Amino acid sequence: MTVAVAILSVFLVIALIAAASFYRKAHELRMDLTGAVMSRTEISNFLSRFSAGINCEDGLDGALHSSARYVGEQIEAGSVAIYGINDGRLIALGVCGEYPLCAAAGKFSSSDQKSLEELRRETVNVGEGFIGSIAKSRHGELVPLASIDERFASYPDKDDLGSIMAVPMSKEGIVYGVICAVDNRMLPGKPFSNAQYNRLKALSAQVLMVQQLVQVYGEISRRERIDQELAFVRQFQNSLLPPGEVTIGDFSVCARTTSAKEVNGDFFDMVKIDENRLLVMVGDACGKGMPACILASMTRSFARAMAAEFTTLTKFLRDVNANLNRDSDADRFITMGCCLIDKRGGLVEFGRAGHTDMIMHVHDHLRRFSPLGTALGMLSDEDAEFDTICLAVDHGSSIMLFSDGLSEALNHDREEFGTERLANAFHVACDHRDTPNAIIDEVMAAVHEFEYEQNDDQTMIVIHRP
Numbered sequence: 368m369t370v371a372v373a374i375l376s377v378f379l380v381i382a383l384i385a386a387a388s389f390y391r392k393a394h395e396l397r398m399d400l401t402g403a404v405m406s407r408t409e410i411s412n413f414l415s416r417f418s419a420g421i422n423c424e425d426g427l428d429g430a431l432h433s434s435a436r437y438v439g440e441q442i443e444a445g446s447v448a449i450y451g452i453n454d455g456r457l458i459a460l461g462v463c464g465e466y467p468l469c470a471a472a473g474k475f476s477s478s479d480q481k482s483l484e485e486l487r488r489e490t491v492n493v494g495e496g497f498i499g500s501i502a503k504s505r506h507g508e509l510v511p512l513a514s515i516d517e518r519f520a521s522y523p524d525k526d527d528l529g530s531i532m533a534v535p536m537s538k539e540g541i542v543y544g545v546i547c548a549v550d551n552r553m554l555p556g557k558p559f560s561n562a563q564y565n566r567l568k569a570l571s572a573q574v575l576m577v578q579q580l581v582q583v584y585g586e587i588s589r590r591e592r593i594d595q596e597l598a599f600v601r602q603f604q605n606s607l608l609p610p611g612e613v614t615i616g617d618f619s620v621c622a623r624t625t626s627a628k629e630v631n632g633d634f635f636d637m638v639k640i641d642e643n644r645l646l647v648m649v650g651d652a653c654g655k656g657m658p659a660c661i662l663a664s665m666t667r668s669f670a671r672a673m674a675a676e677f678t679t680l681t682k683f684l685r686d687v688n689a690n691l692n693r694d695s696d697a698d699r700f701i702t703m704g705c706c707l708i709d710k711r712g713g714l715v716e717f718g719r720a721g722h723t724d725m726i727m728h729v730h731d732h733l734r735r736f737s738p739l740g741t742a743l744g745m746l747s748d749e750d751a752e753f754d755t756i757c758l759a760v761d762h763g764s765s766i767m768l769f770s771d772g773l774s775e776a777l778n779h780d781r782e783e784f785g786t787e788r789l790a791n792a793f794h795v796a797c798d799h800r801d802t803p804n805a806i807i808d809e810v811m812a813a814v815h816e817f818e819y820e821q822n823d824d825q826t827m828i829v830i831h832r833p
Contacts, residue, residue: 382703385610431461434577438570439463442563445550447725448486450498451578456490457498460544460578467549468498468526468531496521498533501545507534507568509664511558513549528556534568536575544578546571612804613637615645616710617762621803623811623828632659633770633824634667638674643711646683649828650703651722651770653742657814658699659824666691666701666743674822680707682716684740684753688720692751700744704768706830713737713832715766718755721745723771726790728797733790765797765806766830772823774810779819789814804828 431449439447446464451459467487494503499520501508513519513528522528533547548567551559613620622635633650640646650666652659669690673683684705691701705724706715717725719740727734738754743752760766769789776784789810796809806829814825 375431383699410613429508430577430581432463433461433462434574435463438567438574439548442548442566443551443553444548444559444563445552446548448547449574449578450491450502450545450547451582452493452502452542456488457493457502457545459486460581462486464549467528468519468522468547470521470523495749497531498545501533501535501547502542505535505537505540505542505801507564509559509561509564514782524555529556532559532567533563534564534571536571536578538572538575541577546574609635609637609683613629613645615639615708616643617713618645618708618710618760619803619831619833620647620828621709621807621831622646622826622828623807624824625821626824627772627821628656628824630657630660631824632656632663633772633826634663635826635828636667636670638671640674640677640707643708643709645708646677647706647768647828649722649768649770649823649826649832650701651772651826653699654703655823662699662701665694666703670703678679680705680716680755681753684718684720685748686747688741688743688751688753689748692747695730700742702742706766706768706828708830711801713760713762714757715760715830716755716757720753721775723769725762725785726757726767726769726793727760728767728794729761731798733794735790760830760832762832764832765793765803767793767806768828768830770824770826772821772825773814773827775823776814776818777820777822777827778817784814784817789816801833803831806831 377655402412416446435449438444438449444464446466447462447468448459451460459638466486469489469573473806485595491499493499497516500518509530510516511530514526519525519528519531521760529550530551531547533545535542536544536546546567548559548563550564551557553560553563597663602682609622611622622637624631624633624635626633632655634648634650636646636648638646638648648667648670650663650670652662652666654662666687669687670683673686677683684703686744687703700721700722702722704717704718704719704725706725708715717736718738718740719725720740722740724735724737727736736756736758738756740753741751773785774789778784792810792813796806800806800809807827810827811825816823
């Protein structure tokens, strides 16, 4: 009897250890997903802040002051300063709040131009003082109480200094500046937490992006400046796209997008809702160029944020619309098509917001679906309506989502390619191609052969169930 109890106890301990390990891994996966969504949203917010800062009366300064304010909001800091490096010296480029690390003028006030000029004249050698040591060591630091730290003894308000933290802004081993945050607003009088410090480190890449964009604006001619900016944004925009090919169960999804200008007003995304469901999206912002790019980026951020709390496809579209209607101009809108793939029953639910039809190739026939839905951002939540349709997708079927840049492609006679030609090209491709990537290649080749010049962004997604 004693031996049996001992054996049972051993098995119980093993089971408890296994359960704890499973819970820990599940928690880590949830945190990774949350972190990815937050990261993408932060990048989009930084692009919007940069554009707003450039357009304000402070011009280039406005972009960096706006970035400093954004960092302060995200990490709950009383004040933030962004330093850049020039010829081995650090100079303040953007500041917010009452920043105390100014030896000549005392606390900097974001509303006082004179104190800002004093702060900028007070350059710091790399390797000297607290800020300079961060730049030289290339490692950040969190100081729990700066008033008792000798490195801050030269500042007029040293006795009132609380917690301070700073991180370098670096890329490929090269330090381009330092971000310094002062005073913990989350818990006044208490040191910054490790979570706040890690968040500051995570934000340094976005701040560096804004700093480099500002440098591009200041160093080259107007035409070259615009070209450089757009090329940078285009490269950065492309880096945010998800993998072009994704599988879930026996479904394969492939997406492709090409822009008519330097930046893209179309977007596509694929978001894993859970182990069984994948949300596939294609969007097309009104207009072209930078305004459309920013609107597409904003929509994608909202969509990813809403997908993290997904319940139904109809509610998802309503939530994205409500956010866009609140935060965008009345004359700005975006169309979107969404497919929710459920691998368990081979189901696909389709909903759209003013977007092009979904075209399905099944049993050597084409079917087109166009449920009701208004473009996102045009109407309030009370007035917007969205319907969806759910289909059982047989093996051997393919589904195409696309932006109107494909159907509205023009030839030399200004004739549109049209949805009928596009559907026929899709039909032909499905008949003798067995992968979504090959289907996209053939359809886009047909469009490019027809058009004389690409005049709109073009995006296509194919969902295939072999």
